[in-house]
């Protein structure tokens with residue numbers, strides 16, 4: 526089966542991510558079947574999807590007409606060309622799901638996992654049709670954060686990866702291709718490299734956590750939505766980047782384990798905004814206001830992207 530703009534999609538695990546991934550496909554006219562073990566999760570799924578259509582000011586009736594729930598896995602995947610697994614992040618559960626999917630679907634059906642970090646090769650180890658399993662690492666929430674890291678594991682068919690990328694692009698997402706199954710994929714490696722340095726700076730007493738966040742939000746972070754780090758290097762010239770690296774690299778933190786300050790805060794129960802303290806102190810109002818601000822920013826960016834897409838057409842590079 527070749528993936529196309531009307532390929533039916535089945536989602537296995539209709540929790541936070543699975544439901545939201547299904548909403549993205551349904552909003553673009555794909556028939557989507559949501560499967561979940563839990564009756565409760567299935568019962569609330571369409572209402573939860575409805576709130577996403579409302580938030581994005583998309584046609585809710587049209588979108589919901591493409592979504593249905595199903596409590597029997599064989600029925601859920603019958604007729605699907607793409608199955609996306611978004612079950613719990615546990616190897617044994619994912620292996621069981623994929624063994625079932627391999628048995629229940631035709632060899633032409635693409636099977637994708639939304640694992641955050643379990644190597645695909647581990648998930649597919651007991652399968653005989655490893656070529657049709659790949660990683661699709663969506664970001665939360667996928668209807669606002671369009672990146673999908675598409676992971677081509679050792680045994681995955683490159684052709685199926687290409688088809689999946691085209692399909693993801695056609696529903697307004699921004700897929701990128703990883704030709705190796707590496708921990709953290711690309712996005713989390715970069716995000717956590719930044720956090721390692723941020724925590725090291727606070728731990729060494731240079732400044733407090735608020736100052737670190739200010740430096741990002743009012744400094745280089747302002748450019749990031751339109752200028753990636755390597756584009757920025759090319760624009761300023763690589764001689765400058767090289768000169769900075771020759772001085773700076775020996776000074777950067779290279780702690781090869783979780784930062785001691787992070788370990789200490791967690792041990793003290795200072796686990797973040799919900800507990801009133803993490804790297805910074807929080808009132809519930811401050812935490813709510815910040816979350817609201819993030820959501821409003823992401824919604825407005827998503828609307829802007831939709832406008833651009835309507836003007837320029839879908840499938841721009843990215």
Ligand SMILES: NC(=O)c1ccc[n+]([C@@H]2O[C@H](COP(=O)([O-])OP(=O)(O)OC[C@H]3O[C@@H](n4cnc5c(N)ncnc54)[C@H](O)[C@@H]3O)[C@@H](O)[C@H]2O)c1
Pocket residue numbers: 537538539540541542543560561562563566610611612613614615618622639640641642662663664665
């Ligand atoms: N939450 C995130 O920000 C995020 C981001 C990217 C990737 N992921 C990954 O996506 C996956 C799902 O995460 P989530 O946050 O949506 O979790 P979740 O707990 O909200 O959803 C998991 C769902 O799977 C269901 N489930 C349990 N066993 C199942 C089975 N055998 N078959 C079918 N369904 C089953 C549960 O009932 C639940 O509804 C995980 O692998 C996670 O690591 C999460």
